[in-house]
Amino acid sequence: MTTILVVDDSKFFLSVLTSKLRSAGFQVIGAASIAEARTMLETRRDEIFMALLDLFLPDGPEGEVVDLAISHGVPSVVFTGNYSEDTRDRVLSKRVIDYVVKDDPSSLDYLTALVHRLEYNRSIRALIVDDATTARKYMADLLSLYQFQVIEASNGEEALQRLADTDGIRLVISDYHMPVMDGFQLIKNIRKTWRRDQVAVIGVSSSGSSTLSAKFIKSGANDFLNKPFLREEFFCRIAMNIDLLEQVDALKAAATTDYLTGIPNRRSFFERAQPLMAAAKRGQAEIAVGLIDLDHFKSINDSHGHEAGDIALAAVAQLLLAECRQTDLVARFGGEEFCVLAFNLEADKRDSYFERLRSRISDLRIDFAGNQLTLSASIGVSGNAELGLDGMLAEADFQLYRAKEEGRNRVCWLS
Known part of the structure; x- marks a missing residue:
């Protein structure tokens, strides 16, 4: 069972979130302070998959708990009742996965869904295709933060070889302008073998053309993003496309699996x-x-x-x-x-x-x-x-x- 560390000094919020996560099938370790969180991280680190962290704690009013979790290599999501652009920028600069404002009950649903998504992402291979090393490494780093298994390619031809040689690639993010084979040709070649419900392809480009997104979609892409993009938008688009793949997989399983015994029908x-x-x-x-x-x-x-x-x-x-x-x-x-x-x-x-x-x-x-x-x-x-x-x-x-x-x-x- 996947274990989540939840750190919050509010007994009510800690209790409600713990109950929601447990009902969703997760094991929860609770802590109400940095001191308690440190003890959990030092004694039970091998169990902990990720941490959900209240930003402001009595013994850490400046968000020190984030640095503590990251120093132990724990993927972390921050939640807080106070939002500001400065706080957001400071938190996201620390390589946390996401920043959630706990302003209404829907934030609990979002946190639970996010934990499910991150757990599922561990089984997914994602391919980043971009000839610009800096851009490719940046997107690969973001996907690794979101727990994907990341593979890189510098052009379309290399990407097709990666797809042929590697099982389990469900997501491809491809730039448009590339040598050897551009993004459009890559997507057309991908669709000769893999359908939209088998491999999700997201096109990205910094060209700024208003027609580029339409061309990507017509070539077989599932989605498109303009560079530069907000990391929240990047993750939301990816989550949306992976969710669709997951839903299609569930429908296929329901159609081909006997509901009572779990074996093929x-x-x-x-x-x-x-x-x-x-x-x-x-x-x-x-x-x-x-x-x-x-x-x-x-x-x-x-x-x-x-x-x-x-x-x-x-x-x-x-x-x-x-x-x-x-x-x-x-x-x-x-x-x-x-x-x-x-x-x-x-x-x-x-x-x-x-x-x-x-x-x-x-x-x-x-x-x-x-x-x-x-x-x-x-x-x-x-x-x-x-x-x-x-x-x-x-x-x-x-x-x-x-x-x-x-x-x-x-x-x-x-x-």
Whole structure:
């Protein structure tokens, strides 16, 4: 769990912010003075991800707590009830991430969202493309402050190579005027491979042309910034674009993931199975499809309630993920039915593979409300890739029906 240090001498604000952060899934260390903050930083520095700091404290009326946190290498956000341009400039010159005025309840929401954003940023790689070393280093430094993993390139051609060689780049910030390949050409080349919802591209330029932003957007950019820019605007634009990527990712996950078990759903299974089936049809790999149906599952719901049934389904899903290989596909097809596509599984190992899955399900013990639930499963298997995916599923379904008819808790396939 991510740990946040909150320093504020107001017991009320410290309590409210701590409660809000904890309800959002964060662990909080509270301190009411510089002395307490120093103790926390010296004894628990390895736990602390970032700090939220009240600017004015009784034992540090000039914002000394900021210097203390930064001296320990802790990413910091300052909040205060007093705002002035001079104070803002002084605080931001100390390499804090942001400056928040706690003038109404919305500031708490902003702080919580900011912590979420910074935590998420740690998993994102950002690429800065600019032939001017000073400008490139400045933007790279700002992104590092915001916890991104930063990669640099001095022109468009170098940037494309970085994108090809590095996984996980979700953000590209590109200047317009560059040698070898300018910003417009870079973006057009990026869009040949990566869509707007896969990699966000923000154009930047100091040319001041009123039409430049439109040209960037038409070339495939998600956004545009004129140089020089305020660092707050820079961060807000970046956060907005990353938020959109995150929202699209969440929608995709919701569309392809079974809400109850967290494993792929039927739709995702068909999308991911097609290239594996194509390889099998070309003779590049052997393949098998198994339909798994839990026996007498209705009795669990009837005897113990649907909550018990849901827990049992989730347990079976996690068991299948653990027992199947990384190259296999595991999905919930609906109700108490699961499907496993075993890729590159030799025919002589098919029997033992699915028999092992059946045995593991039979060995499963699920504790619920003082009761120990047991399960068994019937499995129908097809290994004939010439039938295509639909044909294999139909054959597996027929074999599953056979397994049920022959007494359940067994594996059947066409010999």
